[in-house]
Amino acid sequence: MPIDDAMPVRLEAAGTKPEEAEELLTELYGGKLHVAASDAPFSYRYAAIGDETMTLRTSKFGGRLAGELQPTDEVVVQWLQSGTSVLDTGGQPFQMTHGVPVPLLAHRSFAFEMDTYEQRLVHLSRPLVERVAAEQGADVSGGIVFDPTMAPSEQAVRTWHNTVSLVSHTLRESTPGRLLHAEMARLVSASLLEMYPQQQTGNEAGSGASRSAHVQAAVEYVHQNVHLPITTTTLAKHLDVSLRALQEAFQRDLQTTPNAFIRRVRLERVRQELRAADPTTTTVRQVASAWGFAHLGRFSQQYTAEFSEYPKDTLANT
Incomplete structure (x- = not known):
């Protein structure tokens, strides 16, 4: 059952046959995958919910899964809850730590080996993550870059899990409207970038903190109120800054105008x-x-x- 990127995603699949699991995951992810039973009886369960900007997924295997996946237009973040997983992103292979989210490099292939595991995943639209990073002042001219071997701070990991838990509860309990879902996807993207910060642009590094705060506040206000008749003038009034100061800050930090x-x-x-x-x-x-x-x-x-x-x-x- 393929996931249609143009439609809301709701998928649940489970079974006891390795060939069925291999067919399902190959259809979802492509690449070269191999599923096999281990010592215990084989079983699998896979579920996903969300839309093309963000899906939350769970994967549970009573067996082995190995393979190599190619680059996609998504940023995939995964973390183990049980079992073992070894990732190879083209450098030194490393073993995942339970509970620590690892972002897979969207622009590079990677190989993996997993055994009798349960994990959680979040799939995010790569353009969305890049936009959020750019709005934070990051240099994304070369795309998003993650170092999956870098250990994020404990506080950032707690924030990530709290954020995903909140979003997961909202998706399970209701069908959020397009505005709420878009804001939740942005919130999860921001939480990811808190764990794995991107390199800042020279302009952002040298700008005053108050000006950057004004731009960030403006960005957040626009995303939350874009359904209203916002203009550059009303935005400047809301932030209590001059029209010229707002325009200059947007040009410096985002290389665009507030209206654009x-x-x-x-x-x-x-x-x-x-x-x-x-x-x-x-x-x-x-x-x-x-x-x-x-x-x-x-x-x-x-x-x-x-x-x-x-x-x-x-x-x-x-």
Whole structure:
């Protein structure tokens, strides 16, 4: 049962045959995988819930799993709860420690060997993680870079587990709307970057702390209130800073203007909704208008420039 990236993800599978588990995981992840029984009777269970920006997953094997996976457009974070797992990301192989999350390198293949284990995983959209990192002042011109052999701080690991627990409870107990799910995905991404910080840009390193705080507060406010008629003026008033100071801070830290940032976030929300909508009952005009784009032609140009795809094609491919 493949996971459709354009639809909400809800998957549960379990069984007692190694060949079924191997077929399932190969369909989900690709690559070269091998599943085999160990001394005890073989069994497996796999579950996933979320959407294309973030899925929370569990994997439990009463057997052995080994293989090599290729790069994807996702950042995968995994942590063992029991059993053993050895990872090889192209350097020195290392054994995972129970409870310590390890991010897999999205831009590199990796090999692994696991035996009689239970683990948790979070799959995050790599563009989302890169955007959150950039908003924090990181240099992502070369993409996100993780060192999976680096031990994160105990406090950062606790924050990660608390964050994932909160998000998991919300997903299990209800079906959150698109705004809440998007904010939860951003929160998990920020928690990941707290454990494995990215290199900061020279501009960010040399800027004043108060200015960086203003930009971060503005970014958070936009994501939480982008469904409202926000402008650069109202944003500056909310932060109690001058319009010019806000514009200069955005240009320095994010290399964009506040208006362009607001527009990009709204375009992202439109894309999320189009990818989850039913094309037989939803139109591009309806979704665009709901997110504040009154001129359909201009919106279509902006959307295509941002995502290299016409909005009607995004909707048609759901």
